Amino acid sequence: MAKGIKHSKIKNTGVLFEMLVRQITSDTLNGVAVSPALKIVKEHFGKNSALKKELNLYNSLIKEKFANIKRAERFVDLVLVERLKISEGELKRKKYNLIKEIGKKYDLNSFFRTKISNYKINASIYKLFESHKNKDINNPKVILECRDNIIDHISSAPRSTQEKVLKEYTKQDKEIRLLSYKILLEKFNKQYGKTLSEEQKSLLRKYITSNGKTTLNYIREEASKGRKNILKSVNKIDDKITTIKLKEVANQLKKVEKSKSVNDNHISTIMNLYELLKEIKVVTK
Secondary structure, eight states, X not given: OOBOOOOOGGGOHHHXXXXXXXXXXXXXXXXXXXXXXXXXXXXXXXXXXXXXXXXXXXXXXXXXXXXXXXXXXHHHHHHHHHHTTSOHHHHHHHHHHHHHHHHHXXXXXXXTXXXXXXXXXXXXXXXXXXXXXXXXXXXXXXXXXXXXXXXXXXXXXXXXXXXXXXXXXXXXXXXXXXXXXXXXXXXXXXXXXXXXXXHHHHHHHHHHHSOHHHHHHHHHHHHHHHHHHHHHHHTTOOOXXXXXXXXXXXXXXXXXXXXXXXXXXXXXXXXXHHHHHHHHHHHTO
């Protein structure tokens, strides 16, 4: 008997990955030192894992762009051929273990309520993959609709200038870094109630895209410069309570200067430092 196609979030590799990325960002902004979601990504989406292979196929159908429909159609056909090369048994086990691990660290109901970008195209890819590997599924109308959605998506106009700029900040596993950067900007914009300064944006970009040593050196330099500026300003401020607080901030920055690794608290400290320096500049004019 022929079966229909129903989308499933918990089986959609593209959706699962994006939700984990958003969880990483949420954990980071909430001061979690090491996000459990990051550990899950590293463990389950390793280079040669079945999940990583399928994720690469999802990403290819989301990110590739073609000038004409015929080339887009050929590309979809090639991706479907590659999808059949992935072991269904291994993929099923990996997804089961992935969901099990997520459930150990997070409330699954809350986790799966997360809204993600590209949900519709991810759903279309999932349904097309399912129909291609399972010959019992026979719903021509839905299959055609999903295929058309994907072809329309990858044969559309080139990405916007903003997306091209964001692309510069990433290399491999760019999915995590790009999405995290976008979400971090949104979150911090809401937190500060206004657009982030260029200094704050630069800090976030380095944190998301640079290696640990580069970011550490940058954080140390910013902390050192900030501490010196604060100490210079102390003598220009008459209020004793304010000067005491500023000296406390300077002491905290001194600890950051001596840090041997970067954590989320360091990023928040420097983000707030930029705001503080702006306020000091206004007061000491």
